[in-house]
Amino acid sequence: MYTFSSKLKTLSFILMAVGILGIGYGFYTAPKDIQEVEALLASESHGGHGEAKHEVSAEAGAAHDATESHNVAAADKKVEDSKVVMPVETDTAKVMNETTVAPVEVISKINREKHVVNAEEEHAEHLNHVLHQLQNKPWAAFYVACIFFMLVSLGVLAFYAIQQVAQAGWSPVLFRVMQGITSYLPVGSVIFFIILLLSGFHFNHLFVWLDPAVVAADKLIANKAGYLNFPFWIIRAAIFLIGWNLYQYYSRKNCLAQDEANDNLNYKKNFNISAIFLVFFIVTESIMSWDWIMSIDPHWFSTLFGWYVFSSFFVSGITVIALVTLYLKSKGLLEHVNTSHIHDLAKFMFGFSIFWTYLWFSQFVLIWYANIPEEVTYFITRIEIYNLPFFTAVAMNFIFPLLILINTDFKRITWVLVMAGVVMLLGHYLDFFLMIMPGTVGDRWFIGVSEIASILFFLGLFIFVVFTALTKSPLLPKRNPFIDESKHFHY
């Protein structure tokens, strides 16, 4: 049995406390209304960059004035022309003349006023836009970290189910580690579901299509309302989360029952529910990626998005298995786990990093190559506004593991694996950051207090839940039919 080391427990509490403080600070400093945003933008424009912007807008304003006066002149000229054409002698004509002249002047005045109003409206609209982005920032930071950690444990659950169904001979010694990690899933699901509910009750603007005013003004979104509407969306979410958690619960229960049993009935049950789960998982995973990530940008769509999201959290899940295994091994708690098991996990990390890159590139290159405006804006935003994180994610998730984990000997060295694993996890966090942030905060992104605090909070919670769960059952399954093979596995 594993006992939760008090140091690690303290660390997890500190992480959660620091995280909560940071998250609170993020929400506290988010602007409350338009005035604050105006003050913020004014203070921003004092910098050199802002001044340049100012000049440009002043110039644009001047140009606008010029065209406006030109329009007025043209209108006057027209009036003069009409004068010439009209019969001058008659009184009625004079009257008509006066009447025609007057409205033109009025119109131009109205135009001028309207223009001022338009500029003001535009400014207000801009402020409102920035306000939404800034108010979204702490929410989005929380959302990214929440969905990332929840999906990591879901990725481990999928890996675990595959190992069961494939009757893998090497992994049963790691089953309890995987069950420990997936025990985060119920906790993460509850928090995540609460965020979805809060979004539905308009506490934030993470999903624009949840705002009825936006839907009314946007035909494209309105056309998707049959799918993207709050009740259907939240019911889907509930079904998915409940389905995954049921598998998590029963598969662990059966695995523990198998330890005490005299036959393999529980093992067979686990085999069956794992196979059913995998079918359920691949359908729900795909829909989940549309609902929770792709609908952040409701104008955009991509067919391989579900697979892409899957590859990202699946490789993160395998990395977490490797890191937790290495930690427990370093404490001397996993006597039957040898470097060959570690080597296998490292191969999976390597292989699925390449798989992620393959899907990332496939999605990118197809859209880049065809360059259809309705699709390509997705990447234009990311490359122009998120240039550094966008390409850093590829370096961290592809080039780094490619060069490090390609070597057979390196795959058995603990510190190399820990380093590669940490870089890959950060890289995949960045990947989720890039999926969600451009649609919620746009060019107002920054990896600051809100983002880091959210990661720390969920990291602390993850460590606490996972290692608490690990203390609840022995780290070696007793009567798994493949456990002996797994103990003697070597490669």
Added chain:
Amino acid sequence: MSNKVIYAIYNDDDILMDAVKQTRAAHHHIEEVFTPFPVHGLDKAMGLAPTRLAICAFLYGCVGLSFATWMMNYIMIEDWPQDIGGKPSFSYIENMPAFVPIMFELTVFFAAHLMVITFYMRSRLWPFKQAENPDVRTTDDHFLMEVAVRDNEEELISFFQSTGAVEVKVIDKH
């Protein structure tokens, strides 16, 4: 001095592995082992150095990647940068996504083919090569260990008979 070798023939890979370990422990020099199929762990038991073929393949892959990059940069960007369907041919990086499939394939092509050719050259395999088979049964169901004889012929014969060999022969090699 005549060039004598001992052929110790076995009919089971487990017995062969044990024999190899005993021979190594007794410090007899194993010239070669012939088997009809790969015996897992035999190279380790014989103390053979690990292969460096994978390192070769990695370097060949780098060559392939460089070749693809150079070729397409020269053709598409430097030599005749046409506008083909609006693709940006101003610099290599701007049009790189379109080149990636070729870069990938050439990397794999170079890595795979040059590694295979390296393997053939290092293991001296080619068409019309004279087979170096000491005993035809080793391609079917027998295992043969070849050990050099100095002046300890009698000792070696009794040693190999004790390791479970089904046949021990002394051969004058050329």
